[in-house]
Amino acid sequence: MRLSPDQTIELAEMLHIMGEANRLGILLCCLETERAVSDIAAELSLTPSLVSHHLRLLRGARLVRARRQGKQVFYSAADAHVRSVIADLVAHVGEDEAEG
Amino acid sequence: MRLSPDQTIELAEMLHIMGEANRLGILLCCLETERAVSDIAAELSLTPSLVSHHLRLLRGARLVRARRQGKQVFYSAADAHVRSVIADLVAHVGEDEAEG
């Protein structure tokens, strides 16, 4: 239950990457389904350039993985582990709403 | 499972506050046990001033609550909900180690 300093830093870095609204939105956007960059940009009303910048950080943090198919690049959650962490967080937000 | 824009912002703000190593360390430090500011500062080798600054942000995000007792102020996780969220995150870090 207690983390080492290194583990604390590691977790903080992950949370830091997720702790920006647009970036979190992008991550949620391609959590369950593979999504192309322009697709994400359209859904969140962001420029493709900005989405690409954020995806680079998300990829750097191993939260997301990319797959090229023709001109498009499809992004999705890196693995089941990431999906699970975020599903937990999302579930907790839902609980907050219920409690008021 | 899908979050509204407002919920996304709310969650991002929470993650943003937790996404700094010293602050996360402080939060973990007073997760299970009530801890005085100087106590936390000593354990993490930080100045009481810095710890106080960070605790103000943690309190602002309702992640932590304060209780004054004489000259000291004891901080602890705001509620069971916060403890649960962080316990989940900590557990996932443990899994990462196991997987390699």
Place this chain on the structure above:
DNA sequence: CCAACGTATGAACAGTTGTTCATATGTACA
């Protein structure tokens, strides 16, 4: 009252971050 202690606050500074714009890379198709 005063002094000592624990905590909080505010100003200031360097370093970082999110965003935009311009431009480059990569791919497909005529």
Place this chain on the structure above:
DNA sequence: TGTACATATGAACAACTGTTCATACGTTGG
């Protein structure tokens, strides 16, 4: 090859953040 499209990258800039230092506040005991 050349044009069009999707994505990526880099520079630049304002806004923000973590930290330090000095100082203030609140509490206890003389």
